[in-house]
Amino acid sequence: MKSRKTTRWDMFATWVGANANNGTWFVGGVLAACGFGLAMKVLVLSSALSYVFLSLIGYIGYQTGVSTMAISRASFGERGSYLPSLVNITQFIGWTAANTFIAAQSVSLLFHQLLGWPVWGQPGGNKGIVVGILIMSILHIISVSSGSRSVQMIERVGIILVFIFVIWESVAVFRTVSMSQIANWHVPVHSRMATGAAIDYVAAFNLAWVTAGADFTRFTANKNNAIVTPFGGALLGVVWFAFIGLISTISIAITSGVYDANNSDPSTIASKLGLGVVALLVIILTSMTANAVNLLAAGSALSNIFTKLRLKYSLWIVVLLATIVTFIPMFVGSFLDTFEQFLDYVGMVLGPTIAIICTDYYLRAHRQYDLEQLGVPHGKYWYHGGINWVAFLVFVLGVAFFVGVHQLPLFANTIGATFVDMVLSAVVYYVLMWFVDQRSSHNAN
Numbered sequence: 063m064k065s066r067k068t069t070r071w072d073m074f075a076t077w078v079g080a081n082a083n084n085g086t087w088f089v090g091g092v093l094a095a096c097g098f099g100l101a102m103k104v105l106v107l108s109s110a111l112s113y114v115f116l117s118l119i120g121y122i123g124y125q126t127g128v129s130t131m132a133i134s135r136a137s138f139g140e141r142g143s144y145l146p147s148l149v150n151i152t153q154f155i156g157w158t159a160a161n162t163f164i165a166a167q168s169v170s171l172l173f174h175q176l177l178g179w180p181v182w183g184q185p186g187g188n189k190g191i192v193v194g195i196l197i198m199s200i201l202h203i204i205s206v207s208s209g210s211r212s213v214q215m216i217e218r219v220g221i222i223l224v225f226i227f228v229i230w231e232s233v234a235v236f237r238t239v240s241m242s243q244i245a246n247w248h249v250p251v252h253s254r255m256a257t258g259a260a261i262d263y264v265a266a267f268n269l270a271w272v273t274a275g276a277d278f279t280r281f282t283a284n285k286n287n288a289i290v291t292p293f294g295g296a297l298l299g300v301v302w303f304a305f306i307g308l309i310s311t312i313s314i315a316i317t318s319g320v321y322d323a324n325n326s327d328p329s330t331i332a333s334k335l336g337l338g339v340v341a342l343l344v345i346i347l348t349s350m351t352a353n354a355v356n357l358l359a360a361g362s363a364l365s366n367i368f369t370k371l372r373l374k375y376s377l378w379i380v381v382l383l384a385t386i387v388t389f390i391p392m393f394v395g396s397f398l399d400t401f402e403q404f405l406d407y408v409g410m411v412l413g414p415t416i417a418i419i420c421t422d423y424y425l426r427a428h429r430q431y432d433l434e435q436l437g438v439p440h441g442k443y444w445y446h447g448g449i450n451w452v453a454f455l456v457f458v459l460g461v462a463f464f465v466g467v468h469q470l471p472l473f474a475n476t477i478g479a480t481f482v483d484m485v486l487s488a489v490v491y492y493v494l495m496w497f498v499d500q501r502s503s504h505n506a507n
Contacts, residue, residue: 066127066283073291076278080271080355081299082225084164084345085157088401089267089300090307092323094315095255098245101308104260109300111481112268116275117293118420123276124288126433130276130359130419131366136431137422140439141448145457146419147363149411150273151380154360156404157270158353158384162198163391165349169194172346188392199385201350202357203378223347228306235306239313247312253321261478262468263402266409269480271296272416274359323398357381369437409468409480414460417487418453425488426495452494460487 093101122133131150135143166182170190173179180186249255255263279288315321361376368376391397423429435442445451460483468479 066281068278068281068287070284070287070291073278073282073287074295076355077271077292077295078299081296082228082303083161083353084349085161085267086300086303087307087310088160088164089264090304090309091311092263092398093255093260093304094308094311094321095249095253095323096257096260097249097254098247098308098312100257101260102305104257104264105304105308106301108261108264108478109268109297112265112272113293113296115269115272115416115420116296117289118424119272119275119416120279120288120292121285122419122423123279124282124285125429126276126431127280128276128433128436129280129362129366130273131363132436133276133423133431134415134419135366135436136427136443137418137450138453139445139448139450140437140441140443142445142450142453144367145454146273146415147366149415150363151360153270153408153412154274154356154363155380155384155387156408158202158356158360158380159387159390160401160404161349161353161356162195162202162384162388163191163397165198165346166191166194166388168345169197191392192389195385195388198346198349198353198388199381201346202353202381202384227345228303231306231310235310235313239316241309243316244309244312247316250321253323256474258474258476258478262409262480263405265478265480266405266412268296268300269412269416270408271355273412274355274362277359277362278355353384357384360384406468410461410464411457413464413480413483414457414487417460417484418456418491421488421491422453422495425492426499452498453491456487456491456494459490460484463487 090101090105093105096104119130119133123130126133131143131147134146138145170179170182170187170193173190173193174181179190182188182191275292279292282288311321311323357377357380360380361373364376364380365371365373391400394400423431432442438444439448443450463486464479464483467473467482473479473482
C-alpha cells in the first residue's frame with residue numbers, strides 16, 4: 063500500500079478530466095435531438111447507473127492492485143482474457159480517434175483563421191484535418207511519455223483549462239438565448255431521438271470508462287478513493303460537459319433556425335459563438351485530458367496480451383494505431399455516422415464483458431481472488447486450455463442479444479437494450495458457472 067500514491071485530487075481530476083473533453087460536448091449536442099428535459103433525465107440516470115459499475119470495478123482494483131484486464135483473467139481465463147483486452151484496445155483506440163478527429167477540426171479552423179486554409183467539408187479542407195491529426199498524435203505521445211505519472215500531470219493542468227473554457231462558453235450561450243428558450247425548444251420531428259436509443263447512446267459512452275477503472279484505482283491506498291471519487295468525478299464531468307454541449311447546440315438551433323447534429327462538436331460551436339482562436343487552442347489542449355486516460359487504458363490492455371512488452375512501448379503502439387483509425391471519417395464522409403456506429407459497437411461488447419467480470423468477482427468468488435494464481439499457466443484460472451468457455455459463450459450470447467433487440471421499438475422507445483443485456487448476461491453467467499462449479503466439486507469428491 064505504501065507505493066500507492068494517487069491522492070483524492072489526482073483521482074478526482076483524472077475522472078472529471080476523462081469526461082471533460084470534446085467527445086462529451088459532442089454527446090450532449092447529439093442528445094439535443096431528445097429535447098432539453100428528456101436529454102437531461104437520460105444523461106443523469108443512464109450515466110449514474112453506468113458509473114455504479116465504475117465503482118464496482120474500482121473497488122476490485124483497490125483490493126487486488128492489478129489492472130482491469132489482469133482481473134479479467136479470473137473470469138475469462140488466462141488466455142481468455144485476451145478477448146476483453148482486445149475489446150478494451152479497440153474501444154479506447156476508437157475513443158482516442160473520435161476525440162482526436164474533433165480536435166483536428168479545431169486545428170483546421172485555426173489554420174483557416176490564421177492562414178486562410180479551407181475548413182473541413184470544403185474543397186481542399188482535407189489538408190487542415192490531416193495536419194491536425196498529426197499534431198494531435200504528437201501531443202498524445204508527449205502526454206503518455208511517462209505512463210501514469212504523465213497522465214496525472216496532464217489531468218492537473220488540463221482540468222483547469224477545461225473549467226475556464228466551459229464557463230466562457232456558457233457565458234457566450236446565455237448572451238444569445240435564455241434558459242427558458244432552451245428548455246422550451248422543440249426538436250424537429252424528423253430529427254427526434256427515441257428515449258431507449260438515447261439511453262443506449264449515453265450508456266455506451268459511459269461504460270467505456272468502466273473497463274479502465276482498476277487501471278487507476280490500483281494506485282490508491284484509500285478504499286473510498288477507489289469507490290466514491292471515480293463515481294463522483296466521472297458523473298460530474300459527463301453531466302457538466304454534456305450539458306454545455308446540449309445548451310450550446312440548442313442555442314445555435316434557436317438562433318439559426320436549423321438543428322444539425324453534425325454541428326455538435328465544440329469546434330463548430332465555438333466558431334459559431336464567435337469565441338475566437340484562444341477557444342480553439344483550449345479545445346485542442348483539452349482533448350489530451352481524455353485521450354491520456356484512453357491511451358493508458360489501451361496500453362494496459364495491450365500489455366496484458368503481450369506481458370513482456372513494457373507499458374511505455376504499448377502506449378506508443380496504441381498512439382500509432384489511434385492515429386491510423388482517426389482517418390476513417392475522412393473516407394466515410396460523415397463523422398456523426400462513424401461515431402454512432404462506433405457507439406453501437408461499444409455498447410454491444412462492453413455490456414456482457416463488464417457483467418461477467420463483476421458477477422464473477424462479487425457473486426461467484428465472493429470478493430476473494432487468489433492473486434498469486436493470476437498469470438500462472440495451468441493454475442487456478444487456467445480453466446480449459448487457458449480459456450473459460452462459459453464466459454466466451456455468455457459474451458457471444460450478450461452480443462447477439464444486443465444486436466437482435468436494440469433497434470426494436472420495445473427497447474428503442476423505452477429503456478434501451480444495454481442494461482437489460484447486462485442483467486441477462488450476469489444471470490446466465492452465474493447460473494452456468496454454478497453448474498460448472500457443482501460438477502467440479504462433485505468430481506473432486
